[in-house]
Amino acid sequence: MPSSAPRRPKQPKKQEPISYDINIPYVDVDKQSKISTKYPQYLPSWDPIWFEPLQPFEYEDPALRVRNKSKPNLLPPTAKVSHIQPSLGTIVENVQLSDLSAAGRDELALLISERKVVAFPDQDLIDAGPDAQESFMRHFGKPNYQPVSGSMTDHPAFHIIHRDGNRDEIARFLQQRTTTTLWHQDVSYEIQPPGYVMLGLLQGPEVGGDTVFAATDLAYKRLSPAVTAFLDGLKVTHSSAKMIAHARLTGGLVRKDPVDTVHPLIRVHPVTGEKCMFLNGEFITRIDGLKDSETKWVLDFLMNHLVTGHDFQVRVRWQPRTIVMFDNRSTIHSAIVDYLDDDYGAKARHIFRLIALGEKPIPVYEEDEDEKDEEFE
Ligand SMILES: O=C(O)CCC(=O)C(=O)O
Numbered sequence: 001m002p003s004s005a006p007r008r009p010k011q012p013k014k015q016e017p018i019s020y021d022i023n024i025p026y027v028d029v030d031k032q033s034k035i036s037t038k039y040p041q042y043l044p045s046w047d048p049i050w051f052e053p054l055q056p057f058e059y060e061d062p063a064l065r066v067r068n069k070s071k072p073n074l075l076p077p078t079a080k081v082s083h084i085q086p087s088l089g090t091i092v093e094n095v096q097l098s099d100l101s102a103a104g105r106d107e108l109a110l111l112i113s114e115r116k117v118v119a120f121p122d123q124d125l126i127d128a129g130p131d132a133q134e135s136f137m138r139h140f141g142k143p144n145y146q147p148v149s150g151s152m153t154d155h156p157a158f159h160i161i162h163r164d165g166n167r168d169e170i171a172r173f174l175q176q177r178t179t180t181t182l183w184h185q186d187v188s189y190e191i192q193p194p195g196y197v198m199l200g201l202l203q204g205p206e207v208g209g210d211t212v213f214a215a216t217d218l219a220y221k222r223l224s225p226a227v228t229a230f231l232d233g234l235k236v237t238h239s240s241a242k243m244i245a246h247a248r249l250t251g252g253l254v255r256k257d258p259v260d261t262v263h264p265l266i267r268v269h270p271v272t273g274e275k276c277m278f279l280n281g282e283f284i285t286r287i288d289g290l291k292d293s294e295t296k297w298v299l300d301f302l303m304n305h306l307v308t309g310h311d312f313q314v315r316v317r318w319q320p321r322t323i324v325m326f327d328n329r330s331t332i333h334s335a336i337v338d339y340l341d342d343d344y345g346a347k348a349r350h351i352f353r354l355i356a357l358g359e360k361p362i363p364v365y366e367e368d369e370d371e372k373d374e375e376f377e
């Protein structure tokens with residue numbers, strides 16, 4: 001929980017001049033009041049709040065409460081359901097998330113577990129304000145407080161993604177990199193990482209700024225038994241240290257100490273029972289028992305497999321007031337920053353992210369006694 005008085009010395013208000021992660025844009029806080037936005041309340045703020053480390057907590061996936069798999073509380077006969085790809089990604093129209101009962105929200109968790117990425121265009125929840133949005137997400141799990149990056153004053157669970165159309169930051173980022181695409185899983189370093197994640201589009205370009213997702217369970221199924229037998233037993237360290245060190249070095253605000261957590265490389269999805277690869281290019285520092293070059297070899301192979309397999313990917317095109325809910329356990333994702341090119345004209349893109357933290361990742365291997373967390377807060 002947030003502590004009211006910051007424990008740390010006062011930190012500079014400015015965010016780092018070059019984002020560590022292009023998915024988390026830098027906005028000059030001195031200028032942001034002048035930026036035109038339809039949702040000024042959602043412009044990022046950097047308040048010096050300090051958060052203690054996340055403690056273990058009990059988690060039951062709401063999808064496990066669903067008895068009627070046809071989801072009558074979520075999908076009445078008037079709902080229009082269309083799939084983006086055969087194996088993942090669904091668009092649901094004529095349903096307002098704000099109207100869902102508790103049973104409807106449980107069924108939504110099941111739909112997200114099954115389809116991994118679900119888009120709901122034209123949601124009045126977008127205009128219902130931060131309290132309503134947070135309370136909706138609370139059904140799916142505990143909130144997350146991001147250690148760095150822009151949030152909202154009095155609503156620290158919000159993570160704000162805002163680009164005002166300024167191309168300079170992208171140009172600086174691209175001095176070091178060949179693309180803005182940055183595949184990742186959200187907050188994988190926490191002891192209980194995000195399960196369900198909500199992205200809400202406040203403002204976006206007419207064309208471009210899609211978000212792309214890859215299914216880590218479908219990708220796993222493509223591997224041979226010899227490879228999966230090796231992967232199933234691996235333990236991986238996820239760390240927020242590099243991201244936090246980068247923020248500190250560049251004068252950015254930090255709200256939490258770094259955490260290093262060992263997770264299984266392959267985790268079992270609590271709802272579908274599928275084996276999901278739990279990895280990303282951002283936060284992994286080592287694989288237990290492997291040498292550095294071997295860790296790199298495994299990660300390079302798996303990341304390449306995930307990002308090149310378009311047959312288990314989906315690309316979401318944002319329509320106005322869309323809310324996307326996705327499963328952070330069975331997917332990896334990236335924003336696509338393609339809407340700032342000269343040919344298209346610079347455009348603003350403004351999204352909020354709310355996270356529901358889920359279960360401690362369930363390994364395929366038998367856990368040692370000391371790895372099992374018995375104590376919950
Ligand atoms: O902007 C997007 O489409 C995704 C943003 C994202 O992945 C993040 O902020 O974690």
Ligand SMILES: [Fe+2]
Pocket residue numbers: 023184185186333
């Ligand atoms: Fe993300």
